[in-house]
Amino acid sequence: MNLLEITNQTWISVGIVAGIFAGSAILIGALILIVGKVFKVNVDEKISKILENLAGANCGGCGCSGCSGFADKLAKGGASLNDCHVTSPEKKAEIAKLLGIELKDEERTVAVVHCMGGIENCEDKFVYKGNPTCAANNSLLGGSKACSFACLGCGDCKAVCPENAIEVTGRLAQVDPDRCISCGACITTCPKNIIDRIPATAPVFVACSSTCRAKDVMSVCKVGCIGCTKCAKSCPHGAITMKDNLPVFDYTKCTGCLTCVNVCPRHIIISRKVTAEETPENNAVEEKAKEKTE
Amino acid sequence: MGTFIAIVLAAVLTNNFITAKTYGICPFLGVSKKTSSAAGMGIAVTLVMVLATLVTYPIYTYVMVPLKIEFLEIIFFIFIIASLVQMLEKIIQKVSPTLYGAMGIYLPLITTNCAVLGVTELLIGDMSAILGTASMNIGWAVIYSLFAGLGFTLVMIIMSGMREKLNYYKTPKALSGFPIAMVTACFICMAFYVFSLISI
Numbered sequence: 001m002n003l004l005e006i007t008n009q010t011w012i013s014v015g016i017v018a019g020i021f022a023g024s025a026i027l028i029g030a031l032i033l034i035v036g037k038v039f040k041v042n043v044d045e046k047i048s049k050i051l052e053n054l055a056g057a058n059c060g061g062c063g064c065s066g067c068s069g070f071a072d073k074l075a076k077g078g079a080s081l082n083d084c085h086v087t088s089p090e091k092k093a094e095i096a097k098l099l100g101i102e103l104k105d106e107e108r109t110v111a112v113v114h115c116m117g118g119i120e121n122c123e124d125k126f127v128y129k130g131n132p133t134c135a136a137n138n139s140l141l142g143g144s145k146a147c148s149f150a151c152l153g154c155g156d157c158k159a160v161c162p163e164n165a166i167e168v169t170g171r172l173a174q175v176d177p178d179r180c181i182s183c184g185a186c187i188t189t190c191p192k193n194i195i196d197r198i199p200a201t202a203p204v205f206v207a208c209s210s211t212c213r214a215k216d217v218m219s220v221c222k223v224g225c226i227g228c229t230k231c232a233k234s235c236p237h238g239a240i241t242m243k244d245n246l247p248v249f250d251y252t253k254c255t256g257c258l259t260c261v262n263v264c265p266r267h268i269i270i271s272r273k274v275t276a277e278e279t280p281e282n283n284a285v286e287e288k289a290k291e292k293t294e
Numbered sequence: 295m296g297t298f299i300a301i302v303l304a305a306v307l308t309n310n311f312i313t314a315k316t317y318g319i320c321p322f323l324g325v326s327k328k329t330s331s332a333a334g335m336g337i338a339v340t341l342v343m344v345l346a347t348l349v350t351y352p353i354y355t356y357v358m359v360p361l362k363i364e365f366l367e368i369i370f371f372i373f374i375i376a377s378l379v380q381m382l383e384k385i386i387q388k389v390s391p392t393l394y395g396a397m398g399i400y401l402p403l404i405t406t407n408c409a410v411l412g413v414t415e416l417l418i419g420d421m422s423a424i425l426g427t428a429s430m431n432i433g434w435a436v437i438y439s440l441f442a443g444l445g446f447t448l449v450m451i452i453m454s455g456m457r458e459k460l461n462y463y464k465t466p467k468a469l470s471g472f473p474i475a476m477v478t479a480c481f482i483c484m485a486f487y488v489f490s491l492i493s494i
Contacts, residue, residue, distance in 0.1 A: 017366070021369075031381070041384075130464070133461075139462065
């Protein structure tokens with residue numbers, strides 16, 4: 001049967017073609033509607049509301065695939081609101097209300113680089129001339145730095161930082177605590193895993209990640225932690241414990257007395273008060289440290 | 295058996311949809327930055343190709359040819375494939391949320407992918423060069439579309455692997471990013487050109 005030979009007039013054949021289309025369009029439309037009805041998925045309204053209140057940075061700092069993944073996890077109770085470091089406290093309170101949970105007060109955190117081994121302090125073990133990214137450098141014999149826990153200084157963290165909070169000076173990355181939103185992008189990017197979060201109010205942090213023995217650290221770095229435990233012994237508040245040849249701070253106990261900063265023979269327990277506000281007392285400490293190294 | 299081997303070789307290597315026919319270039323260049331997403335895209339395209347063939351081939355042979363409205367094939371096929379993918383997305387979302395999470399985002403992207411439309415168009419055309427003495431039927435059509443999809447996936451995975459590797463090499467500033475992807479694509483196509491010399 002030839003549909004178009006029903007008539008030999010052109011305009012009627014055009015009408016027939018249009019009719020075929022209209023008919024099939026209605027048919028397919030109805031089919032889609034029926035399928036849509038039958039296979040309707042009840043999307044949880046809670047999830048879309050949570051998603052509205054999240055920051056929407058999609059930074060992946062929480063370990064989920066974007067904010068929608070995090071919202072999904074939150075609604076199911078598989079994640080804690082504190083995993084997100086970007087959403088503002090007001091919005092978090094609203095989400096907590098939606099979820100019917102109480103929001104635990106959480107201190108603002110910032111990222112710090114646990115390394116002081118710039119070009120002056122830690123030598124290169126070979127000259128690296130490849131692609132200037134930390135990932136590429138690290139894939140070749142664990143990077144060009146003599147210490148295998150040292151910052152490679154190629155600036156992968158700087159490249160991913162959404163707030164431009166990271167500066168690389170003298171092949172050493174440093175985080176500006178005022179700009180840091182603690183999203184965690186640099187923490188996941190760093191191939192050496194030497195960037196970590198500390199509370200924004202933390203008075204001190206240790207600027208070394210080497211878990212090697214004292215002798216091995218001494219041979220490669222001028223300022224690496226040798227695990228002498230002086231800081232842990234001298235701390236009057238018992239805030240420092242030693243783990244893997246490195247001091248670990250319990251910031252809930254730390255009062256900021258800076259005893260550890262003064263006793264550290266390698267000067268790698270950094271007082272964050274010095275960088276924030278230069279008090280004469282701390283300056284004196286710094287000068288004393290300088291004299292010692294000279 | 296000979297026909298089967300001929301179809302597999304033709305669909306995957308000699309007449310590969312990306313390298314020989316240059317269909318489906320948008321996902322080839324757009325979704326090939328990561329191997330995981332490239333594989334997801336490839337599998338989604340394969341699935342839609344097979345389903346589209348399963349639906350369009352009978353419609354063409356048993357409805358459009360008897361009614362002598364073959365000239366409407368392109369517009370009809372777009373119609374059918376687009377609505378098919380719409381329904382498929384809803385069904386997958388309901389039946390298997392895990393599968394939906396893995397490839398749900400790619401399905402809307404391929405509603406009227408040229409590779410999908412290409413395979414349905416190709417199968418209703420003259421296939422005697424590949425089939426030889428055997429005559430075309432729905433079984434061969436589905437096998438051809440399945441292996442065409444797998445060939446597509448193969449090239450997607452090769453491309454994404456090379457692009458991932460490229461991140462570790464120095465590229466001239468003018469070429470970094472998308473231009474070097476085009477150069478990579480060119481070399482892949484040249485490598486696949488060797489297969490076109492196979493005579494079946």
